[in-house]
Amino acid sequence: MRLITLTTDFGTRDWFVGTMKGVALGIQPRATIVDITHEIASGDVRGGAFALTASYCLFPKDTVHVAVVDPGVGSERRAIAAQTRDYFFVGPDNGVLSFALAREKIKSIHQLTNDEFFLKPVSRTFHGRDIFAPVAAHLSRGVAIHKFGARLKGFVRLKWPRLRLLDGKVEGEIVHVDHFGNLITNIDGKSLRVFADKPCEVFAKRKRLCPIAPFYGAVPIGRPLGILGSAGFLEIAVNGASAAEKFSLRLGDQVGVRPRVKSR
Amino acid sequence: MRLITLTTDFGTRDWFVGTMKGVALGIQPRATIVDITHEIASGDVRGGAFALTASYCLFPKDTVHVAVVDPGVGSERRAIAAQTRDYFFVGPDNGVLSFALAREKIKSIHQLTNDEFFLKPVSRTFHGRDIFAPVAAHLSRGVAIHKFGARLKGFVRLKWPRLRLLDGKVEGEIVHVDHFGNLITNIDGKSLRVFADKPCEVFAKRKRLCPIAPFYGAVPIGRPLGILGSAGFLEIAVNGASAAEKFSLRLGDQVGVRPRVKSR
Amino acid sequence: MRLITLTTDFGTRDWFVGTMKGVALGIQPRATIVDITHEIASGDVRGGAFALTASYCLFPKDTVHVAVVDPGVGSERRAIAAQTRDYFFVGPDNGVLSFALAREKIKSIHQLTNDEFFLKPVSRTFHGRDIFAPVAAHLSRGVAIHKFGARLKGFVRLKWPRLRLLDGKVEGEIVHVDHFGNLITNIDGKSLRVFADKPCEVFAKRKRLCPIAPFYGAVPIGRPLGILGSAGFLEIAVNGASAAEKFSLRLGDQVGVRPRVKSR
Numbered sequence: 001m002r003l004i005t006l007t008t009d010f011g012t013r014d015w016f017v018g019t020m021k022g023v024a025l026g027i028q029p030r031a032t033i034v035d036i037t038h039e040i041a042s043g044d045v046r047g048g049a050f051a052l053t054a055s056y057c058l059f060p061k062d063t064v065h066v067a068v069v070d071p072g073v074g075s076e077r078r079a080i081a082a083q084t085r086d087y088f089f090v091g092p093d094n095g096v097l098s099f100a101l102a103r104e105k106i107k108s109i110h111q112l113t114n115d116e117f118f119l120k121p122v123s124r125t126f127h128g129r130d131i132f133a134p135v136a137a138h139l140s141r142g143v144a145i146h147k148f149g150a151r152l153k154g155f156v157r158l159k160w161p162r163l164r165l166l167d168g169k170v171e172g173e174i175v176h177v178d179h180f181g182n183l184i185t186n187i188d189g190k191s192l193r194v195f196a197d198k199p200c201e202v203f204a205k206r207k208r209l210c211p212i213a214p215f216y217g218a219v220p221i222g223r224p225l226g227i228l229g230s231a232g233f234l235e236i237a238v239n240g241a242s243a244a245e246k247f248s249l250r251l252g253d254q255v256g257v258r259p260r261v262k263s264r
Numbered sequence: 265m266r267l268i269t270l271t272t273d274f275g276t277r278d279w280f281v282g283t284m285k286g287v288a289l290g291i292q293p294r295a296t297i298v299d300i301t302h303e304i305a306s307g308d309v310r311g312g313a314f315a316l317t318a319s320y321c322l323f324p325k326d327t328v329h330v331a332v333v334d335p336g337v338g339s340e341r342r343a344i345a346a347q348t349r350d351y352f353f354v355g356p357d358n359g360v361l362s363f364a365l366a367r368e369k370i371k372s373i374h375q376l377t378n379d380e381f382f383l384k385p386v387s388r389t390f391h392g393r394d395i396f397a398p399v400a401a402h403l404s405r406g407v408a409i410h411k412f413g414a415r416l417k418g419f420v421r422l423k424w425p426r427l428r429l430l431d432g433k434v435e436g437e438i439v440h441v442d443h444f445g446n447l448i449t450n451i452d453g454k455s456l457r458v459f460a461d462k463p464c465e466v467f468a469k470r471k472r473l474c475p476i477a478p479f480y481g482a483v484p485i486g487r488p489l490g491i492l493g494s495a496g497f498l499e500i501a502v503n504g505a506s507a508a509e510k511f512s513l514r515l516g517d518q519v520g521v522r523p524r525v526k527s528r
Numbered sequence: 529m530r531l532i533t534l535t536t537d538f539g540t541r542d543w544f545v546g547t548m549k550g551v552a553l554g555i556q557p558r559a560t561i562v563d564i565t566h567e568i569a570s571g572d573v574r575g576g577a578f579a580l581t582a583s584y585c586l587f588p589k590d591t592v593h594v595a596v597v598d599p600g601v602g603s604e605r606r607a608i609a610a611q612t613r614d615y616f617f618v619g620p621d622n623g624v625l626s627f628a629l630a631r632e633k634i635k636s637i638h639q640l641t642n643d644e645f646f647l648k649p650v651s652r653t654f655h656g657r658d659i660f661a662p663v664a665a666h667l668s669r670g671v672a673i674h675k676f677g678a679r680l681k682g683f684v685r686l687k688w689p690r691l692r693l694l695d696g697k698v699e700g701e702i703v704h705v706d707h708f709g710n711l712i713t714n715i716d717g718k719s720l721r722v723f724a725d726k727p728c729e730v731f732a733k734r735k736r737l738c739p740i741a742p743f744y745g746a747v748p749i750g751r752p753l754g755i756l757g758s759a760g761f762l763e764i765a766v767n768g769a770s771a772a773e774k775f776s777l778r779l780g781d782q783v784g785v786r787p788r789v790k791s792r
Contacts, residue, residue: 003289005282011707012276012540015583015759018533018564022587025531025560029588032289036282042708043768055279058383058393059286060293071768074743119586124743126758129586179275180306215338215388230390231279240307240335267553269546276540296553300546319543322647322657323550324557443539444570479602479652494654495543504571504599 003063004033004136007052007096008128009040010068016126020133023119027137034059043071045096046158050176053099054231056087064136065100066128067091074124079112079131080155083145090136092127095158102157113149161186170194171256174249175233181242185255187234192257199260202226202236204249208261209236216240226257267327268297268400271316271360272392273304274332280390284397287383291401298323307335309360310422314440317363318495320351328400329364330392331355338388343376343395344419347409354400356391359422366421377413425450434458435520438513439497445506449519451498456521463524466490466500468513472525473500480504490521530559531591532664535580535624536656537568538596544654548661551647555665562587571599573624574686578704581627582759584615592664593628594656595619602652607640607659608683611673618664620655623686630685641677689714698722699784702777703761709770713783715762720785727788730754730764732777736789737764744768754785 004024010016021033036055040048048069056065070077070092078093084104089097093111101109112131115122117138119130135148163186164171170191176184192200192212202209210224212234219225221240224247229235234257236243249255268288274280285297300319304312312333320329334341334356342357348368353361357375365373376395379386381402383394399412427450428435434455440448456464456476466473474488476498483489485504488511493499498521500507513519532552538544549561564583568576576597584593598605598620606621612632617625618640629637640659643650645666647658663676691714692699698719704712720728720740730737738752740762747753749768752775757763762785764771777783 003286003293005286007279012563013565013567014704014706015535015564015579016707018562019583019586021562022531022533022583022591025562026586026588029531029560032293034282034285034289035276036279037277039277042770051279055283055286058283058290060290063286072745075745123756123758125755125763129758176278178278179280217336217339227389228387230387230393235389242306267550267557269550271543296557298546298549298553299540300543301541303541315543319547319550322547322554324554327550440542442542443544481600481603491653492651494651494657499653506570 002028002031002140003059004031004140005036005056005059005063005065006033006038007036007040007048007067008038008069009042009044009048010038010128012038016128019129023129024133024137027134028141031137031140040069043069045069045094047176048096049099049158052097053103056100061086062088064088064090064139066132066136067096068128068132069096070094070127073127079127080109080152081112081135081139081145081148082109082155083107088139088145090132090139093156095156098155098157099160101155102160108145109152109155110145111149111152114147117143117148163187163191165191165194169256169258171254174251174253174255177244177251181238181244182229183236183243183247183249184229184231185234185236187257189228189232192228192234195257195259200257201260202234202255202257204253204255209247211260212257266292266295266404267323268295268404269300269320269323269327269329270297270302271300271304271312271331272302272333273306273308273312274302274392276302280392283393287393288397288401291398292405295401295404304333307333309333309335309358311440312360313363313422316361317367320364325350326352328352328354328403330396330400331360332392332396333360334358334391337391343391344373344416345376345399345403345409345412346373346419347371352403352409354396354403357420359420362419362421363424365419366424372409373416373419374409375413375416378411381407381412427451427455429455429458433520433522435518438515438517438519441508441515445508446493447500447507447511447513448493448495449498449500451521453492453496456492456498459521459523464521465524466498466519466521468517468519473511475524476521530556530668531562531587532559532668533562533564533584533587533591533593534566535564535568535576535595536566536597537570537572537576538566538656540566544656547657551657552661552665555662556669559665559668568597571597573597573599573622575704576624577627577686580625581631584628589614590616592616592618592667594660594664595624596656596660597624598622598655601655607655608637608680609640609663609667609673609676610637610683611635616667616673618660618667621684623684626683626685627688629683630688636673637680637683638673639677639680642675645671645676691715691719693719693722697784697786699782702779702781702783705772705779709772710757711764711771711775711777712757712759713762713764715785717756717760720756720762723785723787728785729788730762730783730785732781732783737775739788740785
C-alpha cells in the first residue's frame with residue numbers, strides 16, 4: 001500500500017507542504033499522498049485531532065496517516081509512530097493522534113529516534129519535513145515499525161469532551177465549525193437513540209434553537225435544523241446559509257438535545 | 265484511464281475532500297485525482313457549472329469528471345452519471361453538469377440508484393463521499409455506466425445567459441470573477457468576429473470601459489483592457505491589478521462590445 | 529523520473545491549476561504533480577522565486593520544477609527551460625527561476641519556441657497551461673531539452689538583497705512572511721557563524737527585538753525569538769503567536785543581528 005495522508009496547520013501559502021511531499025516521494029516514489037487539510041488553526045492540536053478522527057477510517061487498510069500540529073517542535077516532546085490493526089499513524093506525541101488512536105485497536109507505538117530514517121540535518125522548527133514525512137515514506141515502503149525506535153507504553157491523550165445525559169436530555173458542546181458554517185457537536189448518533197422516534201429539538205442556553213431534521217432541504221431556506229452529519233455527530237445547520245453566522249455560538253459552547261417542548 | 269477530477273464547494277478547511285479521495289482510492293488505487301477547485305461559493309451551482317465547463321476539455325479522453333455543488337443533498341433531487349464521446353460526468357442532477365454536457369456529444373445518462381456501488385450507510389448530507397466518489401472510482405475501473413441505474417431521457421439544465429447582438433453591438437454579462445479580479449463574460453470569441461479587425465471597445469451602462477487588446481502588457485500598468493481570455497470568453501482586466509476592484513462591476517452585470525466611438 | 533512541481537500565483541479559486549495538470553497528464557499520464565504553492569501574491573515574481581528556491585532542492589533528482597508568476601504573459605518576454613546537474617526548471621524568463629538557478633550547476637538554458645510541444649492555439653494570457661505545463665510533461669517523458677528551442681547564454685536575474693557585515697553586526701531584510709506570521713530574513717546560517725556561541729540578539733531600527741533561541745518553546749508563550757529556520761535563514765518568530773502581528777515589520781524592512789547588549 002502506498003497511501004499517505006497529511007493533516008497539518010501549515011497552510012498552503014508557503015512551500016512547507018510541498019517540501020514534505022518532495023521528501024516523502026524521494027524515499028517512496030510510488031506513494032500517493034492525499035491532503036486531509038492544511039488549514040487547522042495554528043497550533044490547534046485538538047482541531048487537528050478532530051479532523052484526523054473524522055477522516056482516517058475512510059481510507060483503505062494500511063494507509064499511513066501523518067498529522068502535524070506541533071507547537072512544541074524542537075522541544076522535548078516525543079515524536080511517535082503507531083501501528084493499529086488497520087493503519088499507521090505518525091506525528092508528535094502531543095495528542096494530535098489521540099482521538100484516532102482511541103478508536104483503533106493498537107498493535108504498538110514507537111518513539112521516533114532512529115535518525116537513519118530522518119532527513120539530516122534535522123531542523124528544530126520543521127519536523128514535518130525532517131522526521132514525519134520521511135518516516136511515513138519508509139513505513140509505506142514496508143520498513144517495520146520497531147526499526148524507528150523503542151516501544152512506548154502510552155501516548156499523550158487529549159480529553160474528548162464528555163456528554164451529559166440527564167433528565168431525558170443529552171448535553172454536549174460544539175467541537176468544530178466547518179466551511180459551510182455548520183456547528184458540529186460531540187453528540188453522536190448512538191446517544192441520540194434515547195429519543196427513539198419521538199420529536200426532539202436542539203437547545204442552547206436553555207433556549208430552543210431548532211428541530212432535528214433528516215436533511216438540509218427538509219426545512220425552508222434560511223431555517224435552522226439539527227442533523228446527524230456525515231462524521232457521525234449532531235450538527236446545527238441552516239438550509240442554504242451559515243449556522244455560525246445565524247447563531248452566536250462558538251467552539252466549546254454547550255448545546256443539547258431534548259424532547260420537543262410544545263409551544264402553547 | 266485513471267483520471268478523476270473534482271469540482272466542489274467543500275472548501276479545503278475540513279476533511280471533506282480528503283475523505284472523497286480516500287473512498288475513491290480504496291476502490292481504484294491507481295486513480296490519479298486532480299482538484300479543479302473546491303472554492304465554488306457555497307451552493308453556487310452555476311459557478312460550479314462554469315468552472316467545470318471551462319476546464320473539462322483540457323483533460324485526456326475518458327477522464328471522469330465529478331462536480332458536487334449540491335444544496336439539495338439528501339432530498340429527492342437525482343444523482344446522475346453521463347457518458348459522452350470523450351468523458352464521463354458524475355454529480356447531482358441540479359444543473360452543475362449541464363454547461364459541460366451541453367457542449368458534449370452525449371451517449372447516455374443514468375440515474376445513480378444501484379447502492380452496490382455506494383459507500384454504506386449513505387448519509388443524507390455528504391453524497392460527494394458516499395455516492396459520487398465511489399461511482400467515479402468504479403467508472404474509472406471500467407464498470408459499465410448502465411450498471412449504476414436506469415437510463416434517463418434528460419437532465420436539469422441551467423440557463424446559459426444569452427448574448428444579444430443588435431445595432432452592431434454584442435451584449436452579454438459577467439459570469440465569473442477570477443482570482444486576479446478579471447471579469448469573465450459570456451461573450452465568446454466567435455461573437456467578437458463581427459468586429460473583424462475594426463477597433464472596438466468594451467462598455468457597461470453605455471459608458472466606455474476600455475479598448476480590446478491582445479495581451480495584458482499591451483496597455484500601461486494600471487490601465488484596463490478587454491481581452492479574449494484562456495477560457496474562450498472576453499475578459500475585462502487591468503494590467504497588473506484587479507478589474508473587480510477598479511470597476512464596481514459584479515457577477516451578472518451587463519457588459520458589451522461595440523465599435524470604437526471616436527472621442528471628439 | 530516523473531515528478532513535476534508547480535509554483536504559481538494562480539490561486540485555487542479557479543480552474544487554472546487544474547487545467548495545467550490536465551494538460552500535463554494528457555502528455556505524461558505517469559507524472560506525479562506536486563503543488564509547492566499557488567498563493568504567491570499576484571505578479572510577485574520575487575515571492576515566487578523565493579518559494580522555489582526554498583523548496584526545489586528537497587525533491588529527488590530529475591524533478592521538473594515549473595514556476596509561473598508571469599505578469600508579462602503574452603508580451604515579448606521569453607519562455608525558458610533550464611537543465612542543471614540535478615533538476616529541470618521551466619517558466620517565464622522574468623527572474624522567477626533565477627534564485628534557484630543561481631544555486632545550481634547549470635548545464636544549459638533554452639528558449640521555448642518549438643510549438644510542436646505547446647498546446648495549440650497558444651493563448652496570450654495563460655502560458656502556464658499552453659506552454660509551461662506541456663513542456664514540463666514532455667521533459668518528464670525524456671524529450672531532450674535542446675528540442676524545445678535555441679540555447680541561451682543567460683537569463684534574467686533578480687537581485688538577491690545583499691547582507692551588510694560591519695561593526696560586528698550582520699544586517700539584512702525581511703524577504704518572506706509565512707503562514708504563521710514568522711518573518712523570514714535573508715540572513716543565512718553561515719553569516720551567523722561570526723557570532724560563534726556568543727550571545728546575540730535581533731534588532732530593527734536600532735532597537736532590540738528578541739534573543740536568538742534554538743526552538744520556539746525555548747522562550748515563554750507570547751515571547752519573540754530569532755531562530756535559524758528550516759529554509760536556512762534567520763526568522764523572527766513569536767512562540768505560539770504571529771511575529772507579523774506583534775511587530776510592525778513588513779517585507780523589505782531592515783533587520784540585523786548583533787552581540788547582545790547588556791541592559792544596565
